Amino acid sequence: MPRIFLWALIVIVAIAPLPLGSNRPLAWSLLALEVGLLMIAWSVYHLWTSQPLPVSVRRIRTPLLLFTLACAWVLVQLIPNIPFGLAHPAWQEVNTFFTADVPERITIDPDRTVTTFMRWLTYAGVFWLALQLGRDRTSAHTALRAFATIAAAYAIYGLIALFAAGDTLLMYEKWAGKGSVTSTFVNRNSYATFAGLGVVATAALIFAASPRPRAEPLLSRQRLYDVLTHSLTQSGLMYVWLFLSLTALLLTGSRAGALSTLFALAMLGLQLMWVRRLNLGSRLTGIALFCVVGALTIGFSGNYLGDRLAEGGGQKRLEVYEQTLSAIEDHTLLGSGLGSFPQIFQLYRETETLRARYVARAHNTYLENALELGLPAVFSLVGALGFLAWQCGRGVFQRSRDRHFPAMGLSVTVLVGLHALVDFSLQIPAVVVAYMFLIGIAVAQSSSSRRK
Secondary structure, eight states: OOHHHHHHHHHHHHTTTTTGGGOOOHHHHHHHEEEHHHHHHHHHHHHHTOOOOOOOGHHHHHHHHHHHHHHHHHHHHTTTTOTTTTTTTHHHHHHHHTTTTOOOOOOHHHHHHHHHHHHHHHHHHHHHHHOOOOHHHHHHHHHHHHHHHHHHHHHHHHHHHTSSSSEEEEEESSSSSSTTTTTTTTSSHHHHHHHHHHHHHHHHHHHHHHHOOOOOOOTTOOOOOEIIIIIISSHHHHHHHHOOOOOOOOTTOOOOHHHHHHHHHHHHHHHHHHHHHHOOOHHHHHHHHHHHHHHHHHHHHHHHHHHHHOOOOHHHHHHHHHHHHHHHHHHHTOOSOOOOOHHHHGGOOSHHHHHTSOOOOOHHHHHHHHHHHHHHHHHHHHHHHHHHHHHHHHHHHHSSSSHHHHHHHHHHHHHHHHHTTTGGGGGGGHHHHHHHHHHHHHHHSOOOOTOO
């Protein structure tokens, strides 16, 4: 049964990017329903068999507490007719102007707050299932290889859609991101984050399959045999997946996505080479293999990204950041309501450039969440994810084997954390589901199997 639940979760993760990254009401509602039903089925099975949890709640008590506090504050934002003058002033203006008696709340958009909160719970469900089902070593390897394959499959589709299907999006003409790989996502930057997650997951599998350091010289026959039998035969398919995901990533033209993935790969390599105490020759061999794959990928598909890097730009985003900071000053403690940024920001478009267009995203997830939740709640939310990353980093040095799992968890957190500084990929359900799936497996494998 645990294997059935694991494959059911893998199927959910695989399907999530298909309907435009699940970033439409029907898609994210079905995603929430699927995760909810799987949670219920797993819980019933677990209670029926009376087995202890594979990963105790004590292992994640600190991030669980921080996330619970953030969720509790969202519920407070939804309380109708909240006392002590905590309601947003906009409700009083509405009631006065329309002579109505609408319940006053902290959030200015209760419907979007409820919807976004439902998505939060969906992501938490994916993390919980991955945490419990990924504690078994074999299951964790299965899940990671499955995700690398899923990412490569979406990369193949994106390349076919761009070069062989007339630059289409699910058989429709693209309305955004024309001339770049977006796979089944509308926004190329969002797909770049998803492809980057696939790159890091695949690279972790390649590191795990690399031969152990030996005493033979670097260019000896035995060392060459080890490279051919381990790196090329056991991980040959993973190198193909890595090449495809990297190619698709570069052809998105996402500057932030490519740079965030580069930092994540560097973090992954430094962690694993440090703990394995490789000699200079072994490190040079590993670096050379990745450089060859990287050079082939960049030579094949790096021109488009180079053109994008040369464009520069970013002035409009700086204006959005400045006005968002002004809005945060007025909502420092209470926030304007989870998911309310598109409504509240329109009141702060002071520059002529911003008044000429409708701004629906801050292109900085931290600023956007700070405006919606208030600083205490956003610190709690970010702290929960940060603590999970810290657990992964600690696991890299505590474990004696399978260190690639926690190293991967810390690296993908670096990836999404950096990209969230300049974009909104963490607001796309399929991207967050993929990240929660990977970080759940990483945290599950971040402690020694001998530890009870």
